[in-house]
């Protein structure tokens with residue numbers, strides 16, 4: 424059933440018009456069997472195997488019929504669906520440029536390249552985050568400087584950023600941990616004084632707001648994650664990098680090997696260019712291309728985002744209400760007039776001095792009670808990678824006392840969604856029970 428005469432769009436390789444032997448014929452197309460593979464991957468058998476097989480036969484017949492009267496997608500990478508997604512996201516965020524890439528980490532790389540990050544430069548990021556925030560600087564010989572955290576939110580502390588900024592600081596990366604916005608104004612002030620590029624790690628924060636502005640659009644660049652554990656996903660992986668700066672004009676080249684379709688060299692279809700940087704330098708782009716299938720998934724999930732965040736917010740409010748009056752528990756900060764979180768994670772803190780034990784004991788008790796695999800972020804400098812690169816972990820830890828205290832003694836994250844209401848209630852009961860037992864010394 425191969426249909427090699429099929430038209431592929433949105434790419435110079437497929438713009439062969441009415442050619443009788445189109446260039447697009449060199450790539451395999453999607454067959455209904457492949458679509459069945461996708462259905463099987465995404466919809467696993469439930470309890471009744473026989474009913475499942477019967478339904479799958481129905482799906483297969485329906486797909487065959489669909490493919491007989493329509494055509495399965497031919498254009499699978501960087502096509503019209505990716506473009507439609509980018510337009511929708513830019514409108515949602517109120518920003519000028521949005522570019523759909525493989526993941527948030529790729530977005531950080533692109534943003535760092537426009538900042539002209541290179542050997543000897545420094546990048547300030549919070550001590551507590553996921554490793555993706557701090558992986559690109561060492562790759563190009565730049566140094567990571569760890570800022571301490573604000574103990575209330577475990578987000579980057581702007582005052583410590585001010586203490587650690589130097590003439591070598593080229594980038595500051597605030598991370599909206601758990602979707603709770605960082606206090607961006609003082610960070611933007613520090614950056615403006617020294618012409619530093621601010622790249623928001625908005626991996627958890629798609630749909631959040633800080634003083635009326637969408638998180639991810641306040642710095643010079645922002646990068647969001649649509650990895651499978653996020654509030655919405657692009658079939659498991661995906662990222663969007665956004666900006667209002669003029670570098671957005673080069674996003675397509677930054678994403679795909681510098682290929683510039685608007686220019687051509689002699690006897691060839693396009694040109695390849697380096698990326699211009701903020702400091703007048705040039706950088707060599709990589710390949711971070713994304714697929715139509717991922718974009719279609721994300722366009723679908725976008726429609727549900729508001730509802731997803733509403734459910735998460737209500738659950739966070741419920742947990743706060745349950746924990747508020749329990750001695751030794753510190754509930755997560757909630758929304759205010761200026762702050763709207765995406766409630767990707769629920770930040771629970773304990774007061775060891777009240778409980779008579781710290782978060783390690785508390786987490787063990789929760790695990791014993793069946794609240795397991797609690798997501799948690801360690802200060803990055805404890806990872807072997809940085810030690811291997813010669814970072815002095817002990818000295819850095821000393822310069823981040825709040826991160827140390829929070830990590831060893833005070834904080835963890837609880838999941839909010841997609842749990843059933845009864846699971847959230849049970850989790851609240853067990854958290855309170857663990858606190859009471861610790862206080863009672865049981």
Ligand SMILES: Cc1ncc(COP(=O)(O)O)c(C=O)c1O
Pocket residue numbers: 525526527528529552553555556598600624626627647648649650661662
């Ligand atoms: C704080 C933080 N930053 C960055 C990332 C990386 O996102 P991605 O996997 O889309 O590159 C993650 C992923 O979990 C994260 O938690």
